[in-house]
Amino acid sequence: MALRQIVGTKIKENVAANARLAPAIVKAVEITNMRRAEQAVSAGALAKTVITGAQHAAAEAQATLLMQGGGASRRICTASTTAIPSYKLSCSKETEKIAAAAKISKALHSLKQLVTFSASTLATQTTAVVVETVGDTSGQSWAAGSGNKHCDKHTGSATTAAATTTGLGVASLTITTGATRKTLNIEETRSGPDDDNLKTNDGERQAITSDKELVNALYAAIKAKPATTKKLTSESLTELAATPIAISIYNYLTHDGTKIPTETPTAEKVAQLIFGKSKGDVGTEFLKPLESDSNSIPTSDKPITGPTTKIAAEHYNEAMAYYTALNLKKTVASTAGGSPKEDGKEDAADQAENKKEEQNKDECKATEEGKCDKTKCDWNAEKKQCKV
Template structure:
């Protein structure tokens, strides 16, 4: 062989090897173990369980957020000053996350609804077919008396016919046993489901009408058929089974078994792609096909959901970086969100709400609430409830009302007392500022209405050069007014 021929041969071999499709990855344990209709039911049941369990962490987070929103709103109702501002901000943050999480849960549940329904229908159909196929015997009953038959075998008029009923005995108990709950087709689903591309399912023909096979035996020339004297046999009148010279009988009737699962690709390119194979059936039929099952599982085999999380023991550094809290802080301090604000300005707004950059939020405001209780004097009796566990109980509405009453009573009793003495005590009843301060704040709002800078009161107001607007100076009076509005909203929402 010449050198050129050798090079050409090697080149062709290389192309042939490179063009050979890659060997398909070994079947997953959960798939390979599906070898019967019962095991398919076990596999599909576990798949649906895994899909539903994805919502479990979300519902747990929702419960925690409901508890947090209730706890902070009660704390806000029974405090004043800086503490009220902090708890109002935390109430708003927990409420915002709770609402977003509601939407996430609803969207995830809606996405799963269709596929879960397909799986449930498939399981129900498999169970029904298993019950019908679990026939222990197909028994031919005693034939009826012969009558004149239709001209079928011969054109003569002496053809006779008799009817033979076939009775069945089917199982009435579920014989799937451990196949429904044990084995790799169940235990390996949790770890393998996200990476599945091919399934093993019963063929569609298994769910269709069963095929029967009849074995018919006869003897002699069937010139006449007489009365039946044996099950499944028509023969000459007066003869006993075994001595008849002419007869025809149904010897055996069996159901042809089609119990071998087949490979069903969930993803495109014969299971080699990660993209789901499109479902070509436009209108669903009475039978849930294995392609429909594969498509339903493929769409939801991964489904990682990024959910809203509870606030927990959040440090100020975490709250400061939270975009929702930044918006809440701007609304609390200025009454509006500034879209042009820098990242630093947004973080400073949060710091202002919480009393400064060095405020230890968990130690001062959050942790003390975890053990705080509130007493409810009801007609049915006296109750003591932890304010951290009010989210899903009837006590929340009562606790909010009692907290508001206690704070109001405390303010009336402590008129003239310096509110700053109790502001840093989280969850305690701190008196609010005197009525004169409130009036002063209200007057500021009325005074700061000038349309020109020269008329803007410099003591009570400040001139916004960018907006050409006379505005109230940021201070306690403004914050109290914003808090008052948010508390009204809290009473309506919670």
């Protein structure tokens, strides 16, 4: 009983602690996943995009950058295409690093620095356009060449890019991310200013997670780390006896309740009283024996037998129903002023009583008081009947 109360109290304390600390941990996971998603797109899918095969369109007298010469001698060539992101990244070269990083997951409570892509560079990109030209583009007819892979000057039919003698074409366009890794010192980042580009006003929201937001969330989660709970099987009896609930049970059993003890009892004393012993651990003294004890629970079919651990795992509902009914039966008998008996003995006594009544029925049929055996029967003078 004492062990059950102590374990129940420890479970409640752990559940309450987890409920109290969970929000900070959940927030850290949420912010970390947001940063991972941002990195996956900017530093992954769009890290480097090389575009070739752009479609071209030509126009005359619309140039606004190079203005020398008349309108007929100014030319523009517009190239357009769609960037295709990288849907998968190869991580085979990073396997060893990933395995090494996994080993530090249990040491996050002592985190001092974090290496991540800097928020200030995460969304930046650099675009490089390669433009190829050939010949003098002044005069004549300026139009998209055959296949729309370039613009050229021609007097007749449009030529291919390979055959043109006067033209311009975008050969390739390369977009690379500006995201760079940065080592964030936890304390310095927490106390330092946030990135000016990520500060928001009313009606605005950040498009990217800031470094400070990430660090603050991780710091809060680290501080909210639940205490490591020792397994019940390895808890020593004296460790459990030193808990407040165990001491309360001890004081209740050793005092009348009107006087609060001024001295805290030793763990050995508490363990000896409430557990019956002070040496050993819960697993050895209480749980291990449940693997080799013997039980038999009667059912409408064949009895359920085996050690407590087996019955608890395979026939928990039946066992609980049986012992609950057994305890209720004892409680009812005790409340009624009787003496509760063991279930088997009580059944046997009831059967013997029933058998005795059946035997006496034949002997208690007299209609005259003198012929009624009052050692076995009762005489009803009013009805003039001899009854069991």
